Amino acid sequence: MEAAKTSTPVENKEETSLKGTMVSVLFVLGVIVVMWVGVFWLYMSRV
Amino acid sequence: MHRLEEIWLGLSAGILILFMVIVGYQTFALGMGPPSNKENIDPEQVDQTAPFDNPGVKKVGENEYEVVMTLQAFGFTPSDIEVPAGAEVTFTMTSKDVVHGFQVAGTNINAMVMPGHIQEITHTFDEPGEYLVLCNEYCGAGHQLMSTTITVK
Numbered sequence: 717m718e719a720a721k722t723s724t725p726v727e728n729k730e731e732t733s734l735k736g737t738m739v740s741v742l743f744v745l746g747v748i749v750v751m752w753v754g755v756f757w758l759y760m761s762r763v
Numbered sequence: 764m765h766r767l768e769e770i771w772l773g774l775s776a777g778i779l780i781l782f783m784v785i786v787g788y789q790t791f792a793l794g795m796g797p798p799s800n801k802e803n804i805d806p807e808q809v810d811q812t813a814p815f816d817n818p819g820v821k822k823v824g825e826n827e828y829e830v831v832m833t834l835q836a837f838g839f840t841p842s843d844i845e846v847p848a849g850a851e852v853t854f855t856m857t858s859k860d861v862v863h864g865f866q867v868a869g870t871n872i873n874a875m876v877m878p879g880h881i882q883e884i885t886h887t888f889d890e891p892g893e894y895l896v897l898c899n900e901y902c903g904a905g906h907q908l909m910s911t912t913i914t915v916k
Contacts, residue, residue, distance in 0.1 A: 734767045745775060752782060762871045763887060 798874045798884040806878035809833055809859045820844055823853075832856045834863040834876050837905030839896065844913045846888055853885040864900035867913060875900055888915040 790796035809815045814831045818840050821829045828850050833840045835858065846852055856865060858878045866873045867886070874884045888894075898909035 734765055738767045738771060741771060742774075745778065749778065756785075759871060762869065763889065 798882055800881050800883040802881040803879055804857050804881055806857070806859060809857055814855065815857060820846070826850050828852045830854045832865075833859055834865065834898070835859040836861065836863075836903045837898070837909040839865075839898075839909070839911045842911035844911070846913065846915055848891045848915050849887070849889055850915070851885065851887045853883060856882045861902045862900050863898045863902050863909070866897050866899045868895045868897065870894065873899070888913070891915045 804812055804815070810833075815833050818831045818833050820841060821831065823829050826847065826849055828846055830841070830844060830852055832854060834856060854865065854872070854874075856874070856876045857880065858876045860878060862878070863876045864874070865876050865882070865884075870886055870888075872884055872886050874882050876882045892915055894913040894915065896911045896913055898906060902909065
């Protein structure tokens, strides 16, 4: 019996891009920063 | 680790640490944290215990005032307070019955005044005007009527 490869190993040469993920989470970070700064400014405006 | 993951972790952790450092510095070094005075008092003896046996507005320095106040359903003693503009006012308060709130609209003064505890909060009134003082902690049937004003000249 020959040990036969029944399937060619599939090489995943293309890594999944994380660029879209990065943009999305940076957007979320931006929202969080804007909200934090907004409330901070509101607090500081009342001394 | 992926380069973008490293950037993301560093950036978000850095921003969170920055937030905590800012707020932490304000709270501990500048004393701007929420009021939580630790002194105790017997709520049944408030009228006999100094300084609450003599509530009112007292001048303690050049444009520095201390307002010694007792809260009781449903009013503030003293009420209708007047201070000059630029006055640094320290409110020393306790409650004679239930938990009340003490909030001055438009300022950062927002304290919970509990029986058995003395609450202290300080604010500098730079802007002249009339400030509404509200009780913002439900205290009974007259809670919605519990208010007074601080007039800053």
